[in-house]
Amino acid sequence: MTKIKIVTDSSCIIPEERRKEVEIYTISLSIMIDGVIYADQNELDPFDFMTMMSNSKTLPKTSQPPIGEFVELYDKLGEDGSEIISIHLTEKLSGTVNTAKQAAQLSQSSVTVIDSDYIDQGLGFQVYQAAKMAKEQKYSVSEIVEAVEYVKEHTQLYIGVATLENLVKGGRIGKLVGAVSGFLNMKLLMQLKDGELEVVSKGRGNKTFIKWAKELESKLSNMSIEYLGMSEASGVEICEEMKTIFKQALPNLTLPIVHTTPLVATHTGKGAFAVMFYTD
Template sequence: MIKIVTDSTALLSKEKQDEFNINVIPLNINVGEKSYKDGIDINGQTLIDQIENNPKDPFPITSQPSIGDFVDFYNNLTNDGSEILSIHMTDLLSGTVNSASQAAEIADGKVTVVNSHFIDQNLGHIVLEAAKMVQAGEDDVSKIVSAIKDMVNKSKLFIGASTLDNLVKGGRIGRAKGLVSKLMNLHVLFQLQETELVLQVKGRGKKTFTKWFASELEDIKNKDLSFIGISYTGSDEWPKTMQKELQEVFPNLEIPLMYTSAIVSTHTGNNAFAIMMCEK
């Protein structure tokens, strides 16, 4: 039997996790001397509220599960003879997949680790489709890995941030190619690619996002998409507007709107959003 493992940055409802037997290992968040497990002790909304309401507190520090945490997690799942397929967030933003890979080498059972090169609902979509294959009876890990690679190649993720403060504090700003960070009221939109966050547009004010979205909607309206998701922090006003317009273009697709994880919220800051999609 194959068991699917992912990390807490994969946005999936608890119902989907339970229905498709998806096992989630949490990342860690430290705020001063307080420690939290992402998705267990803290979520994205409470994390953003904490940052906004306590500006003098130490900035949250995020970290991947330790190798030991992964080994224990894997051993508990393989003690019945099961095999594990462990699918994780991009190594561009976290060392999670590297810790998983090292743990897989010393765990008792057979563990295959995959770098999804994505995060959030894109990662969740990839994990869910892999779990559906297992539930449908697929018992060859290599075939599932091949399907994952195909989904990765057909997926896109765009991240819009209304402030650069958290990206700077979290050390992610240096990984964004082409960013000029000294403008006031700078709104930026990145595309998450395999090796870097690529700046797509930057400008002053919300029109930066509305203009980009209109262009992107025009670009994808004739594409055959299997998945679209929207995640956000802070206000849901703009994300709901995008959801409504996307739904009009893709009436047969469910387009989930979800508050992102505490890990992602830490780095994007308040009133950020992401649009994710995958072609068939």
């Protein structure tokens, strides 16, 4: 069977213990902060970035990879006759997936592009599933795409933000809500659904997040959870607290907490976290 290679972008997060099991090719989105462009996120220490972002007078700007980089990567990966599946963050947050689709038309390789409708580990769930199946070299592109779609349909992703400043500046949420949050120390819990952010709950202080976590824990007990991961942007303390809560329902799962990428942190702001899971 023809070899299949998996491509994603730098918004994708897969915990190290899973990532080292599979082969994945990553194309990087660039970030500009304080007038300096970082073409590869590996040039930025994610923890240093949080400090840089806090000290910056303007919101960092992210840019999708140039179409030429996609074409070059696709052509190189397909030189040996391999087919390619390219899975990317939701088009609602970036034009990356559309650039990938255009590049697929220009490439000499056979490329299938998928909009994950997610970001961070939510995207990572789909990429890992595809890479795991590709590694076995017994599945066709259509079979892997079908499995990826299944993971997508059974994924839930929730984002908690401590401040709405970055979301407001980035045009991701209404400015009125942002203004109210700034005065009332309001915390916002949202769900990323079909590529759109929908408000789930809001309130003052972290008790809003803990209350939601306890409500989710009661639901998780009745669900067949395949994997649950958490990501944070200087929000590790609240994640650790929620992990203790979720462990009551999921004692046999690892529940990893990872620091998110500069790209995601730019959208969510300091103190944010995300909880993502999918069912089998």
